[in-house]
Amino acid sequence: MPSYQLKVNGETQTVEVGEDTPILWILRDHMDLVGTKFGCGIGQCGACTIHLDGNAVRSCSLTVAQVEGKSITTIEGLSADASHPVQKAWKEVDVPQCGYCQAGQIMTASAFLEKNANPTSEEIKSAMHGNICRCAAYTRIHKAVETAANNMG
């Protein structure tokens, strides 16, 4: 089994897995970082969103070989104490219903606001369109992204 060095949430760890193993399952099963969620396995729902060198990507569709040497941030590493403005906005607005998709939503929103600090409503909708919320808490997701943008500005 090949060995890979992965930089996750600022720490470098070595894992021995097959080269086609999606980073999602390495995070969840090998590193015990279960905040990143499995939803569809084909990059369609966004529940597994992480940051790769600051960009929001679908961890279910990226293999370990594709991410070696890059910097990975998961929901657990977004902040030490849930103090990231997006996390705080999610709490302030009380977004979740079941809560399962929310880590992915937060990772998409935080990468987006990093690049567009002052988005329009339409830009927020487009940025968040790739993340499914089956409970359809979309109204609050939208409001929380707006709130975070205001608090960050």
Added chain:
Amino acid sequence: MSTSSKLTFSRRGFIRTSSLASGGLLIGFNLFTACSPKAKPPVDISQLDFNDFNAFIKIADNGAVTIFSPNPEIGQGVKTSMPMLIAEELDVAWNNVYVQQGILDTKNYTRQVAGGSQSIRFGWEPLRQTGATARQMLVNAAAKKWGVDPSECTTHEGVITNAAGKKLGYGDVVKEAAQMEVPENVVLKNPEDFKIINTDVKNVDIDKIISGQSLFGMDYKKEGMVYAASLRPPAFGQKLESFDDAETRNMAGVLDVIKFGNKIAVLATDTWSAMKGKNALKAVWTEDTKLESTADHDKILTDLLNGNKVETLRKDGDIKMAFAAADKIVERTYHSPFLPHNCMEPMNFFADVTEEKIHLVGPIQTPERTAQNVAELLDRDVDQIHLEMTRMGGGFGRRLYGDFVLEAAEISHLAKKPVKLVFSREDDMMDGIYRPAIKYRIKAAIKDGQITAYHLKEAAINTNMYGLIPNFFPAGAIENYQVDVANYQSNITTGAWRAPYTNFLAFAEQSFFDELAETMEVDRVQMRLDLLQKVKGTTDDRIQYSPERMEEVIKVAVEKSGWGKKETGIYQGFAAYYCHNTHVAEVADVQVEDGVPVVKKVSCVVDCGIVVNPLGALNQIEGGIIDGIGHAMYGDFGFEEGKPIANNFDRYRLIRMREVPAIETHFIQNDLSPTGLGEPALPPAGAAIANAFKAATGNRLTQQPFVKNPDMLRVPEKEIIG
């Protein structure tokens, strides 16, 4: 038997107390005794521990309050709102309360269930009584200490004060309180004195959710656990003939391959290896029972609607005579597909079956029934089962069915290992317990400007509407009224899906009323109000809805939505519906963009009695409306030779952010007991938008999903030009 404890029985739902070994007071209440006549209290009080209750409070010597929430949490918010009811009457500050999910107690109790939007409705009285009883015991203990009458004492946020101004914290008297008689007939607060109920309280798990902590069944791990993925027949009606697992067994991480029934489980060291191993299995499937297709179902259901083999669920007057005497008859047939639930967290469960016990952990809406089924399957005593409920990544009815728990238990039993069974999205969508495909035919007679007959006919796969539905609106409002149902038994598994039956029936009926009003050339809203007048003062106790409450939500919706007063270019659609004991009216605003009607806003008025947690309630209403719009617009699912036509989100469309309208919700303020919230906003949404689309395009939609007929979702060419 310990002398420091006391066992008393008050009311049918007995309350018991016990002093804890660690100090403190435990008070428990069997919430649902009334549902379980077999429930018996344990005789030996010393054997009592907190597992004996399905709702209870623990107060420690230091005054810390823990409230155990009895019912499964699927996103409907009961893990927050049920403890709020206890805390209100206990009179403690919400931010000093720690909420913990209760575990399943299979010994005595039933209705530890999430489903039917009933948790708060059933919990309203007993949960508040539990809190009030505990509060009274604490007050009695303090009064005894002070040598005063309990009536001289007041409480505020966990502190008892007497007439002389002396104060004692709950923690100071908790030992004494545990030895007090359990008071009967405690007085509950008047709604105007509520301090926690009807205030915005955030989701109790919010911090864990936003920081990605382990919370869901999918996240659960235990030492020595292996992962399992199951290969099941790809089509309904197939069985396993033979299989070749040579490639799978050679794969890294794969530990074992186990055949059970018509399925094959691959056990591996991690989820990915289990899924990969499963995909490498080469199985041969043969036809066991008929392989059914959506085209077959369409014909079968249409034949049932045309035929006379029906069961009559309600019959008032004589519809036959009324139709014969009618000036005009309106008839319309409505079509719906099967629907998968698509919980974001795919089905999964942990099972550790050993000779001594069975340990089950995961997301399940029906823990008790499932534990019993596992006991039966493995021929074990249900007392050997310890079931822990995790937070659920959605339910929508899917997790009422414990098929995946049984599977996990069987695999663990055969493998003799602790096993975590995980469904892929494809497994989840292809091995569902679907919302059945249903067709409705509605026929009404009009005579002298009045609706004189109403005939509702249902043709469904496997099961028909439950018994209360025929007594929903317009039952009681039309003299000659009949509801007939018929079904076809299919080998495709079906079950409850958020707002069972009404999720589509509301669309059919509320679209039909729109059409009726058009035909009769009367105001759509006034027609409904006129019908409701006829139900007021009814002596028919089968009628489920309240005409007065329905009238109010309709009138407020008219006012709040600006119904009939919108500027040119905005088309409105109206729907009002009662289900899950809640009355809802919705108005959709649609605008035409590039010839296509787009939903811009939904105004919603809800009467669910007292709103326990407005912050959570609003989320449920908004989610329900968007979910209703999403499935009416896009939800398409069917079968080709027994095989589902979609298996993941690339081919199954769920509503997404850009398709979401603005939503404005208004709750009717009253002091009536709270009713369901998780489901009732969904059913009217499809009709509200379809009626608005009709206003915008002239096209009457009768088939879901609407995108299936794109031509119907366009304004006809000539109108754009003209």
